Amino acid sequence: MSFQENLIRARKARGMTQEELAARLSISRQAVSKWETGESLPDLYKLAALADELGVSTDELCGREPAALCGEVPATAFAGDAAEREAFAEEIRRIAKQNRSLRYVVGILVLICGVLTMLSGYRSLQNSKAPSNEITTPAPLPDTITISGLTLDIDGIALVFRFVPSVSGEGYEWSASCAPDNNGLISVETTTDGGICTVRLLNVPRYGGVTLSATVTNGAESRSICLATDIRVGENSISWDPQV
Numbered sequence: 001m002s003f004q005e006n007l008i009r010a011r012k013a014r015g016m017t018q019e020e021l022a023a024r025l026s027i028s029r030q031a032v033s034k035w036e037t038g039e040s041l042p043d044l045y046k047l048a049a050l051a052d053e054l055g056v057s058t059d060e061l062c063g064r065e066p067a068a069l070c071g072e073v074p075a076t077a078f079a080g081d082a083a084e085r086e087a088f089a090e091e092i093r094r095i096a097k098q099n100r101s102l103r104y105v106v107g108i109l110v111l112i113c114g115v116l117t118m119l120s121g122y123r124s125l126q127n128s129k130a131p132s133n134e135i136t137t138p139a140p141l142p143d144t145i146t147i148s149g150l151t152l153d154i155d156g157i158a159l160v161f162r163f164v165p166s167v168s169g170e171g172y173e174w175s176a177s178c179a180p181d182n183n184g185l186i187s188v189e190t191t192t193d194g195g196i197c198t199v200r201l202l203n204v205p206r207y208g209g210v211t212l213s214a215t216v217t218n219g220a221e222s223r224s225i226c227l228a229t230d231i232r233v234g235e236n237s238i239s240w241d242p243q244v
Contacts, residue, residue: 138218139171147244
């Protein structure tokens with residue numbers, strides 16, 4: 001007797017419909033129907049689960065052993081045709097081999113994906129470390145630099161000049177210098193914040209005329225402008241001559 005005939009008899013002996021058997025195996029009713037009509041065969045794993053649900057052995061389903069599934073079935077009911085049983089066994093072996101081959105192919109694909117991911121990460125890391133070949137164009141400097149709002153305050157022992165330059169912000173850097181610088185003893189600190197430049201002078205010599213100049217650069221060129229001349233520190237006063 002063929003596999004499909006054994007399947008039908010075993011299912012009916014258990015009192016199951018095709019829908020009930022399909023639900024137990026987590027498959028569609030159409031799959032069970034195709035098994036019973038001989039249109040397809042279950043794979044090795046489904047065959048074992050099918051035998052468990054029907055309470056028979058896989059040999060009995062394949063017709064390799066006689067088994068009385070109900071009182072009306074003779075002992076030789078599942079003798080089957082030898083050629084048909086061999087064909088079914090060969091199909092099961094083919095499916096099992098196909099599954100092993102599929103697992104092997106999937107393993108190779110996973111390995112390849114892992115290698116490609118590592119190479120992509122390494123390439124991104126190298127690109128992030130590579131020096132940029134882009135040429136940064138410096139902010140242009142106008143031919144004439146102007147200063148407005150120049151003031152002088154005293155902060156302790158420091159003279160603090162503040163002014164608003166005509167150019168400031170990203171790309172520009174302001175600095176200041178004194179002449180003479182009292183043999184390098186005059187300290188000059190320049191900061192720019194909110195478009196206002198602040199110059200702090202320390203150690204300005206008494207009664208010595210000092211000239212203060214400011215310079216702006218964009219990294220490629222620079223412009224200078226005189227802020228004040230004849231800066232003098234007296235006993236109780238400070239004098240200076242603004243130039244802007």
